[in-house]
Amino acid sequence: MRRPLVAGNWKMHGTRASVAELIRGLRHLALPSSVEVAVMPPCLYINQVIQGLDGKSIAVGAQNCAVEPMQGALTGEVAPSQLADAGCALVLVGHSERRLILGERDELLSRKFAAAQSCGLIPVLCIGETLEQRQAGKTLEVVAGQLGSVIEELGVGAFAQAVVAYEPVWAIGTGLTASPQEAQEVHAAIRAQLAAESADVARGVRILYGGSVKAANAAELFGMPDIDGGLIGGASLNADEFGAICRAA
Numbered sequence: 496m497r498r499p500l501v502a503g504n505w506k507m508h509g510t511r512a513s514v515a516e517l518i519r520g521l522r523h524l525a526l527p528s529s530v531e532v533a534v535m536p537p538c539l540y541i542n543q544v545i546q547g548l549d550g551k552s553i554a555v556g557a558q559n560c561a562v563e564p565m566q567g568a569l570t571g572e573v574a575p576s577q578l579a580d581a582g583c584a585l586v587l588v589g590h591s592e593r594r595l596i597l598g599e600r601d602e603l604l605s606r607k608f609a610a611a612q613s614c615g616l617i618p619v620l621c622i623g624e625t626l627e628q629r630q631a632g633k634t635l636e637v638v639a640g641q642l643g644s645v646i647e648e649l650g651v652g653a654f655a656q657a658v659v660a661y662e663p664v665w666a667i668g669t670g671l672t673a674s675p676q677e678a679q680e681v682h683a684a685i686r687a688q689l690a691a692e693s694a695d696v697a698r699g700v701r702i703l704y705g706g707s708v709k710a711a712n713a714a715e716l717f718g719m720p721d722i723d724g725g726l727i728g729g730a731s732l733n734a735d736e737f738g739a740i741c742r743a744a
């Protein structure tokens with residue numbers, strides 16, 4: 496059985512004071528041990544969160560990493576080895592905001608994925624279609640292309656130590672959510688694509704849903720057979736709401 500994962504992506508939100516407040520809220524949560532829980536603060540606050548959550552079983556991850564695994568001359572970036580040194584366990588790769596606003600492409604993302612793994616981090620590969628692509632009936636093609644490019648570069652075995660997050664771009668931060676059936680269709684296609692290369696990897700890999708998940712819709716989404724938890728943006732900034740989502744997984 497796959498252990499569900501619920502990860503909170505705090506995006507570019509927070510101040511030292513608001514992060515301290517959120518840590519206080521997270522520390523008070525009653526979280527089920529059957530669910531793995533993680534938070535991904537802005538890089539600047541990772542140390543504060545790791546120290547503040549000491550003793551609480553909530554993993555900490557980053558929202559991005561450099562393409563080079565080790566420290567060196569790459570101004571403004573943070574190496575996966577530095578994230579691991581700080582105590583991070585996982586890192587987002589290819590969030591749609593980075594693909595669309597910063598122009599990160601599949602080839603670069605495969606390199607980030609590999610760099611993260613080489614430092615012992617679990618990459619969470621984010622894939623998903625825009626509204627235009629969905630309306631053109633291209634959802635499965637787009638998602639298969641984004642996933643396929645990493646499989647092609649690194650081999651399906653790379654997904655034995657990785658997580659996939661299906662995040663329809665039109666549902667991120669918009670209040671629109673894919674219906675459980677719409678999400679399940681894509682999750683099943685992602686698992687089938689992996690299964691075509693390795694049944695074992697496909698059975699074990701966790702595929703998260705992301706896109707306006709809230710306490711009110713989480714249970715229905717997480718109840719689908721190929722949805723193994725969620726990547727939560729806005730709702731993860733409220734500890735009580737985030738806790739309720741974790742308990743729904």
Ligand code: PEP
Nearest residue numbers: 667668705706707728729
């Ligand atoms: C995200 O940023 O990954 C996300 C899913 O955001 P939201 O939950 O706010 O739609």
